[in-house]
Amino acid sequence: MVRVVVVGFLWILAGGLSWTASANERLVLSYEVWKGGFHALDLKANLARGNGDYLISFAVTTRGIIGWIYPYLLEGEAGGKLADGGPQPDRFATLSRSRSDEKRRAISYLGDGTLVTWNDPPRSVENDEESVPTSMRRNTLDPASAILSVVDAVTRAGKCEGDYPVYDGRRRFDLSISLIGPDSLAPSRYSSYSGPATLCRVAVNKLAGFRNRDGEGGLPAIINVWLASVVDSEPMVPVRLEGEAALGNMIIHLVGAKQEPESRGVSPEGVPLGRSAAR
Secondary structure (H helix, E strand, O other), X not given: OHHHHHHHHHHHHHHXXXXXXXXXXXEEEEEEEEEOOEEEEEEEEEEEEEOOEEEEEEEEEEOXXXXXXXXXXXXXXXXXXXXXXXXXXXXXXXEEEEOOOEEEEEEEEXXXXXXXXXXXXXXXXXXXXXXXXXXXXXXXXXXXXXXXXXXXXXXXXXXXXXXXXXXXXXXXXXXXXXXXXXXXXXXXXXXXXXEEEEEEEEEEEEEEOOOOOOOOOOOOOEEXXXXXXXXXXXXXXXXXXXXXXXXXXXXXXXXXEEEEEOOOOOOOOOOOOOOOOOO
């Protein structure tokens, strides 16, 4: 369940990739994920772009009683090129660790719309989710690049709208984005932000790779996203997300946002698997 939650929401948390700071800086966003009334996860995302490239690295860990029962770490990186038609990913990869196993997954994007996936250990058809046909993987985006496409469209047209095909290495789904309108978030002890925001709605159409498309508890069918500017002169980023799933209401709060020097810059290399991607 935890991995479904994280990967399903990662594309939203990558919204800050549209920031305009120089290439030697990065925007660091910190979030808390609450599930069914429990503080379930902490997420930190490092976001940067420069020289026509974009990069996001992230790290997610379970918290509280959930972390004690099910210790879990997910880290990874996504990157690609920024083109006139929107983001063009060239890689997306994750490393997950639990008490009992470790899994690595990577996607390489080819110029003709096809992609190559890699899994260690290899996927077992008998024990894994429903397979995703090769034809359904063509011309898709990873979760992080999908939300970067959304934010790029918002920046260009001032609207959150459109349909985006997403494949995260195991699951294939479409995201349909629509604008609800202006809103305001009241002060809360859970969040670092209060004030005016733009509210958008995301509909998730599950197509393949899910054990139960109608009832899988980790990924809600409808997600409300509040966007606001939290760093001076920077574009909007997600400050609150909320959705109802089978296992209870999920709320994601922004708890920190800052700029800091980027020691690595926007790297042309692959994912730094095996070390913490977000520090």
